[in-house]
Amino acid sequence: MSNVRTNISISLDGYVAGPNQTQEDPLGEGGERLHDWLTRLRVWREASGMEGGEENVSSAIVAEGNANVGAEIMGRGKFGPAARGPWGDDPWRGWWGEDPPFHKPVFVLTHHEREPLILADTTFTFVTDGIESALEQARKAAGDQDVFIGGGADVINQYLAAGLVEELELHVAPILLGGGARLFDGVGPDLRLEELRAIEAPGVAHLRYRVVN
Amino acid sequence: MSNVRTNISISLDGYVAGPNQTQEDPLGEGGERLHDWLTRLRVWREASGMEGGEENVSSAIVAEGNANVGAEIMGRGKFGPAARGPWGDDPWRGWWGEDPPFHKPVFVLTHHEREPLILADTTFTFVTDGIESALEQARKAAGDQDVFIGGGADVINQYLAAGLVEELELHVAPILLGGGARLFDGVGPDLRLEELRAIEAPGVAHLRYRVVN
Numbered sequence: 001m002s003n004v005r006t007n008i009s010i011s012l013d014g015y016v017a018g019p020n021q022t023q024e025d026p027l028g029e030g031g032e033r034l035h036d037w038l039t040r041l042r043v044w045r046e047a048s049g050m051e052g053g054e055e056n057v058s059s060a061i062v063a064e065g066n067a068n069v070g071a072e073i074m075g076r077g078k079f080g081p082a083a084r085g086p087w088g089d090d091p092w093r094g095w096w097g098e099d100p101p102f103h104k105p106v107f108v109l110t111h112h113e114r115e116p117l118i119l120a121d122t123t124f125t126f127v128t129d130g131i132e133s134a135l136e137q138a139r140k141a142a143g144d145q146d147v148f149i150g151g152g153a154d155v156i157n158q159y160l161a162a163g164l165v166e167e168l169e170l171h172v173a174p175i176l177l178g179g180g181a182r183l184f185d186g187v188g189p190d191l192r193l194e195e196l197r198a199i200e201a202p203g204v205a206h207l208r209y210r211v212v213n
Numbered sequence: 214m215s216n217v218r219t220n221i222s223i224s225l226d227g228y229v230a231g232p233n234q235t236q237e238d239p240l241g242e243g244g245e246r247l248h249d250w251l252t253r254l255r256v257w258r259e260a261s262g263m264e265g266g267e268e269n270v271s272s273a274i275v276a277e278g279n280a281n282v283g284a285e286i287m288g289r290g291k292f293g294p295a296a297r298g299p300w301g302d303d304p305w306r307g308w309w310g311e312d313p314p315f316h317k318p319v320f321v322l323t324h325h326e327r328e329p330l331i332l333a334d335t336t337f338t339f340v341t342d343g344i345e346s347a348l349e350q351a352r353k354a355a356g357d358q359d360v361f362i363g364g365g366a367d368v369i370n371q372y373l374a375a376g377l378v379e380e381l382e383l384h385v386a387p388i389l390l391g392g393g394a395r396l397f398d399g400v401g402p403d404l405r406l407e408e409l410r411a412i413e414a415p416g417v418a419h420l421r422y423r424v425v426n
Contacts, residue, residue: 176401189231189390200412
């Protein structure tokens with residue numbers, strides 16, 4: 001069965017990026033610390049073309065999170081720096097160089113039309129007619145596999161508020177950011193969740209929930 | 214060794230009470246759901262003079278949280294309803310009736326002087342000269358035992374921001390409140406925490422942290 005799911009690293013005070021995100025500092029002030037638990041792992045370093053790294057309880061959780069994902073939806077703010085408006089003549093090609101780590105169709109939510117961008121085995125399709133259209137396209141591309149809502153906070157919040165996410169995993173980092181992009185902003189009290197599991201791992205707690213409809 | 218510690222139930226969106234707290238609804242809209250994991254437990258029901266209830270992983274964690282606590286500090290907003298100002302001629306005597314469940318010295322932070330209130334084996338002392346004075350008095354009263362910062366959010370946030378808390382446990386309820394009293398507001402990014410453990414239990418995840426100085 002195809003699921004719509006998301007997982008994201010979050011600070012104890014509820015932020016998935018720090019304040020003042022810029023092109024030089026895409027996760028905002030202190031935001032890199034959200035991923036300290038992840039970037040030390042071999043499974044992450046390998047996917048990023050780096051050697052070394054450790055194996056721990058989180059390794060299996062990361063592998064699980066990546067498995068069976070057939071398409072990803074992200075906001076323009078995850079695809080590129082905070083600058084908005086038309087894409088221009090020399091448009092941004094993503095943060096990830098010529099061989100992005102997705103290896104699957106990616107749908108980028110934006111208010112500005114743009115032709116698809118193909119980089120190695122990742123195709124970025126730019127969707128201007130809203131989150132439901134993006135989900136429909138992603139479901140079609142994913143086939144029997146899951147659709148992953150890749151962030152940022154705004155996009156995840158929109159999908160959660162619309163009741164379109166089925167599974168949510170939070171990687172709770174033992175840090176405070178004091179400001180930034182807040183997960184669950186505007187999602188409201190009506191979203192019903194069921195706790196599926198809580199797993200302790202070095203420098204992080206993995207909390208998984210199912211959305212109850 | 215005497216520790217200063219706190220533990221509190223928190224929603225996934227970071228609130229420890231819902232919006233619109235009133236005398237009739239002291240935990241705000243939806244706030245009672247924060248404690249669904251707790252009020253089903255025998256250990257909680259016994260302490261509240263009720264029969265029945267279940268035993269699960271949370272039972273030991275609640276017992277642990279209550280053990281070795283020699284004094285509690287709370288805000289006026291935990292002691293009584295949101296109304297502020299002088300205590301008046303017929304002052305509020307707490308939410309808990311004539312036999313409050315504390316059985317230890319309690320220090321209530323307030324801007325308005327008041328004589329101590331003795332109810333069964335609980336003495337409420339009203340402290341008007343700030344959080345450090347309250348902590349000093351509570352430490353003296355607790356002796357070798359721990360001091361518990363009992364909330365609400367404001368009081369915990371003040372003690373966290375001042376670097377005066379040594380251990381913090383969050384009982385993460387699988388709910389969203391969409392508004393209310395936010396833990397960590399104003400605490401800022403400089404508080405360094407170390408994850409001590411994460412425990413899965415029915416309807417809650419228990420996350421414990423040590424403050425690193």
